[in-house]
Amino acid sequence: MWRSIASNALTLLIVAMFLLGGVILWGQSQYKAAGPLADAICVKVERGSNMRRVSGQLEAAGAVTNGALFRIGADYAEKSQQLKAGSFLVPAGASMEEITDIVTRGGASTCGTEVVYRIGVTRATVQVRELDPATNRFVDVVSFEPAEAEAPEIFTKVRAQSDTRYRIAMAEGVTSWQVVDVLGKIDLLSGEVEVPAEGTLAPDSYEISEGDTRASVIDRMQLAQATAVEEIWAARDPEVPLSDPVELLILASIVEKETGVAEERRQVASVFANRLNRGMRLQTDPTVIYGITKGEGTLGRGLRRSELQRETPWNTYQIDGLPVTPIANPGRASLEAAANPDTTEYIFFVADGTGGHAFATTLAEHNRNVAKWREIEAERANQ
Structure with missing residues (x-):
């Protein structure tokens, strides 16, 4: 009789162990399987929060199907005590394992x-x-x-x-x-x-x-x-008329101030490169403005004739070559344009009324472009 009882108990124990193993395997698969979220959400973990509270938030938001299973998985991964405060982006379909990693990884908030x-x-x-x-x-x-x-x-x-x-x-x-x-x-x-x-x-x-x-x-x-x-200077066109990286910065800053149209930066740079190569003065208004303001805010008005005629270390109507310093902080695109300008014969440009510029190789052509721009200005003033 006792032998029979012992045998039955052993059988039950083995069955229970198999069932427990099955439950563990099922739990692991659920923990690692894709989650129910159809769209990404932002989960905010308050300072001093815990896994029980966060699992409740996730369950309420539909990010996990079972908050208890989420907590058990975090415990098993030894991450329950690693919760970080912040706002975290949980992507669509994120598994419980992935969400656990997101809210315990640390670093800057990824949403909010x-x-x-x-x-x-x-x-x-x-x-x-x-x-x-x-x-x-x-x-x-x-x-x-x-x-x-x-x-x-x-x-x-x-x-x-x-x-x-x-x-x-x-x-x-x-x-x-x-x-x-x-x-x-x-x-x-x-x-x-x-x-x-x-x-x-x-x-x-x-x-x-x-x-x-x-x-x-x-x-x-x-x-x-x-x-x-350093990187752009090393990759510059060897024919560009610049002697060192400081001059690259100076020319790039002028290009930056002369145009906001990405496609014409290299053309604008070519005008100044051509003028430098021919010994012509750059004659660019932004350098004159910098000589007045020294970069402390904007001028807020047009240039006066007396200012164009006044010599400063930045007034390229009055000095030869580049000004003594950059006139602003140029971005990478302008630095690249100054280091590798287009190959053109242009030595003039003027606004064309579209936000860009009309370029010219001769003074006569430039004067026609200027006349067109004056007409556009006059039309706009009368509107």
Whole structure:
């Protein structure tokens, strides 16, 4: 009898073990299988949260089918205690295993709200943007100019959130003074910084965090520009009339200020290269303007005849060759155009009314283009 009982108990134990093994294998397959999400979502993990709370959020959002199984899988992977605060993008079809990795990996938030400090040529703005998980694109919530208006309530609200991300977006053609001016007004940053040499900052987007120093941001901008200049200078056309990387920066900054049309940068650069090769003065208005403002803001009006006639180290109507320094911070495309201009005979250009320019090889042709531009100006003034 006892032998029979023992035999039955052993049989039950073996069956139970097989069943448990089957349950474990089923659980593992469910944990690693594609999840039910049809569209990406943003999951916010609050500071001090735990796996139980997060699994409840995920289950409610339809990202996981079983919150308990999600927690067991995280425990088994020894990640339950590695939860990170922030807002994280969970893609469509993400498995429980993938979601566990996303919310425990750490690093910057991958979705949610971001504040962008935009440094533009004519104005500085602050944008609050929200990521749309379905499209993985940021949508503008509010935009304002700090110099013109008080910060809206939504900006104050997101500034108080721990998972808000911050970026500085520096446009091509802004001056070093403009960059430092904006950095000085961003309360996330600390410390003082001198205005760096003109042209040495790379226009780009830079992630920043609470407590970063202004000097560290400038260092990143300068390193990026120095790297780009070194690379582009090494690949330059050997016939380009530039003696060193500083002259490359100077010419690129003039190209940057003369045109915003990507397709004509190399043509504009060719005009200045041709003039330098022929010993002609560059005669470009942006250099005259820089001699007046020294990059501290915009002129805000047209040039006067007396200003065109006044000699400064930047007035290319009055001096030979390039000005003494860059007149702005050029972007990579303008650097590449200056290093490898188109091969043309152009020595003149003027606005054509479309946002671009009309190019000419002779003064007579140029004068006709100028006359057309004057007609366009007159028509616009009468509208």
